[in-house]
Amino acid sequence: MTDNVSLVSGVAKRYASALLDLAEETGVTADVERDLGNFEGLLAESSDLDRLVKSPAFSAEEQLNALTALLDKAQISGLAGNFVKLAARNRRLFVLPDMIKAFRVLLAEKRGEETAEVVSAAELSDDQVTALKEALSASSGKSVNISAKVDPALIGGLVVKVGSRMIDTSLRTKLNSLKFAMKEVG
CATH class of the missing domain: 3.40.30 (Glutaredoxin)
Structure with missing residues (x-):
C-alpha cells in the first residue's frame, strides 16, 4: 500500500513540477492556477466526473473525449486544459487531484508561502x-x-x-x- 502511495505522490510531483516549470516559462502561472482551481471545483461538485477521473473502466479515449467537451464548456483551455488532456492520454487521471495539490504546494514554496x-x-x-x-x-x-x-x-x-x-x-x-x-x- 505504501508503495502505491509513494508511486502516486512521485508521479503527481513530477507532473506538477513539469507543469509549473512550463507555466513559469510561458508566463501563465496565474491562469494555470485559476483553471486548475476551477477544474478541482468541478471535481468536487460532480460525482460523475469524479468517477470518470478515478475509474479504470473507461478507456483513455472515452476519458479524453468527455474531458475535452467538459473543458470547452467550462472554458478551461491553454496549458491547464492541455495538462488535463495529457493526464487522460497517459492514463494518469486517477492521480490528477494529487497533481493539482502538488502543483499548489510547489507554487507556494516558490512564493515563500x-x-x-x-x-x-x-x-x-x-x-x-x-x-x-x-x-x-x-x-x-x-x-x-x-x-x-x-x-x-x-x-x-x-x-x-x-x-x-x-x-x-x-x-x-x-x-x-x-x-x-x-x-x-x-
Missing part, C-alpha cells in the same frame, strides 16, 4: 482564521494560507497541519488519551 490544513469541529469565523494565520506566520516566518475543513467528530478544538508538523488540540484526541490512560491504570 506555506499552506496550513486546519480541521475544526465547527466552521471558523473570519477573525479566528485571521488570528490563526497570524500566529502560524509568526511561528514559521513565512506567509501562511489556511485551508479550512470542518469535522464535527473532533467535538471541539483544532487539528493543524503545516508541512510535516501537526498540532492536534481536539477534544476527541484528548478524550482518547484519557481513555487510554484510564485503561492502563485500571
Whole structure:
C-alpha cells in the first residue's frame, strides 16, 4: 500500500513540477492556477466526473473525449486544459487531484508561502482564521494560507497541519488519551 502511495505522490510531483516549470516559462502561472482551481471545483461538485477521473473502466479515449467537451464548456483551455488532456492520454487521471495539490504546494514554496490544513469541529469565523494565520506566520516566518475543513467528530478544538508538523488540540484526541490512560491504570 505504501508503495502505491509513494508511486502516486512521485508521479503527481513530477507532473506538477513539469507543469509549473512550463507555466513559469510561458508566463501563465496565474491562469494555470485559476483553471486548475476551477477544474478541482468541478471535481468536487460532480460525482460523475469524479468517477470518470478515478475509474479504470473507461478507456483513455472515452476519458479524453468527455474531458475535452467538459473543458470547452467550462472554458478551461491553454496549458491547464492541455495538462488535463495529457493526464487522460497517459492514463494518469486517477492521480490528477494529487497533481493539482502538488502543483499548489510547489507554487507556494516558490512564493515563500506555506499552506496550513486546519480541521475544526465547527466552521471558523473570519477573525479566528485571521488570528490563526497570524500566529502560524509568526511561528514559521513565512506567509501562511489556511485551508479550512470542518469535522464535527473532533467535538471541539483544532487539528493543524503545516508541512510535516501537526498540532492536534481536539477534544476527541484528548478524550482518547484519557481513555487510554484510564485503561492502563485500571
